[in-house]
Each structure stands twice: as structure tokens, then as C-alpha cells.
Amino acid sequence: MSKFLAKRKYLFPGQQAQEKIYLVTRRHWIVLMKEVAVWLLFVAILLVADNFLTPRFPILNESPYAQILGLLKTVYMMFLLAALFSIWILYYLNYQVVTNERIVDVTQTNLLHHTTSEFHLSRTQDVTAEIRGIFGNFFNYGNVYVQTAGETVRFEFDRVPNPHQVEKLILDLYERLPDSQKRPKEW
Amino acid sequence: MIKLLAEILFYALMLLLAVYSAVMIYVLLRFGESKIFGFVLSAFYFLLMVSFYAAASVQFENLPFPEI
Numbered sequence: 020m021s022k023f024l025a026k027r028k029y030l031f032p033g034q035q036a037q038e039k040i041y042l043v044t045r046r047h048w049i050v051l052m053k054e055v056a057v058w059l060l061f062v063a064i065l066l067v068a069d070n071f072l073t074p075r076f077p078i079l080n081e082s083p084y085a086q087i088l089g090l091l092k093t094v095y096m097m098f099l100l101a102a103l104f105s106i107w108i109l110y111y112l113n114y115q116v117v118t119n120e121r122i123v124d125v126t127q128t129n130l131l132h133h134t135t136s137e138f139h140l141s142r143t144q145d146v147t148a149e150i151r152g153i154f155g156n157f158f159n160y161g162n163v164y165v166q167t168a169g170e171t172v173r174f175e176f177d178r179v180p181n182p183h184q185v186e187k188l189i190l191d192l193y194e195r196l197p198d199s200q201k202r203p204k205e206w
Numbered sequence: 207m208i209k210l211l212a213e214i215l216f217y218a219l220m221l222l223l224a225v226y227s228a229v230m231i232y233v234l235l236r237f238g239e240s241k242i243f244g245f246v247l248s249a250f251y252f253l254l255m256v257s258f259y260a261a262a263s264v265q266f267e268n269l270p271f272p273e274i
Binding site: 043082083086087089090093094096097098100101104105108111112114125127130131133 | 216219223226227229230233234237238239251254255258259261262265266268269270
């Protein structure tokens, strides 16, 4: 138990002892709020049932309908709670880590699908920050794409806060790499 | 017969929720950055779920089923 609770030295699998973490980022909180807003619509169904249906159909206050309705509401609330917890877990377990050596993307697509992908900073070819939409501009969040050498698929930071700062950090860390590790310039 | 069907449905739903909750807690503790935070949150979630289950269980027991 004490081993399980011991302070973790490592944030992701394969992290080296001398590796310095510069950034741990996950989706912007407003993205989480959008999902919670959808969840709140389902909560609203419960309130609508209480405030509009019951007064209009007095039979629902009589036995056995009142007991059945009460049971349905309780079970529905259990599912709502599980859904909220699930939304939060999927938000919490999706994150990206930028270290002085590499970029790590930890993705939890669903509860049973966990992926960790990483690449060394020396393989960075191109970094692009993108802010889209009203919410993105207002709350300053967006995607950061990192093109790696030899791969057609881009590495994506999904709707992270301050995408331009993330882009700058990755480029700065790339510049700090020893020349021997950098890819040769293409003239 | 109706009571039996209702019991099967009710306890199947509860089992589904229990399994789903167990998977969520396992994933949170397995992959989460902070174990202590995961424990606290899971305990809070567990407490709420048990309270809801207790309420649902009592409400289910109080349902008047027709005698056939």
C-alpha cells in the first residue's frame, strides 16, 4: 500500500531520470465545460419532469406511479453521476507532456483504450499552432500540430490553452538540442 | 412473475453500473497522475453511488406489485 501511495517519480512510461519536464497540458477547461453543458441538458430532463410533468398529471403523485417515478429518478441520477465521472476521467487522462528530450501524448480514447505515443524532439520538422472559432479566440485555446520526420501523420495537441506559447516552447527546446541531434537543414 | 422481471431488470442495471464504475475507478487509479487525488475522488464517487443505491433499493422494495 505504501509503495502504491509513494510519490511518483515518473509521469509517463519510459521517462528518464535526468529528463526535465517543461510542460504538462491537457484540453482547455472550456472544452470540458462544453461536455458538462451537454450533461446538464440531461439533468434538465429531471427538473422538467419534476416541475412541469408532475403538476400537469396529478396521477403521478398517486400510488403506485409516485413510487415508480421516484425509483426511475433515483436510477437516472445514478447514471447521470456515472456519466459526469466518466466525462471528467476522459478529460483528466488525456494529456501531453513536453520534456527537454521528447514530446509524449497520453490518450484515453475511452475507458478501455489507453495510448501513449512519443517522439524525440530531434525529429521535429514543423510546428503549427492553430486557434479557431469564437470560443478558441476568446479563451485562447487551440490545436498545436507537430510534424515529425518520416511520418505523414502529425502529432496533435488537442485544444490546449495558449497554443502559441506551446509552439514556441517546442521550437525553443528544439533549438537547445545539441547540433549533433538536430536533423540537417535542407537547402 | 412481474416482480421477478422487475427484480432482474433492476439488479441488472445496478450490476451494469457497478461494473462500469469499477472500470472507471480502476482506470483513474491506474493511469491518473496523482494516486491520492484518484483515491479521494473515487471514495467520494463511491459514497454517492452507495447512497443512491440504498435509496433506489428501498424504493424498489416499496413498489406495490400486483398479485397474480
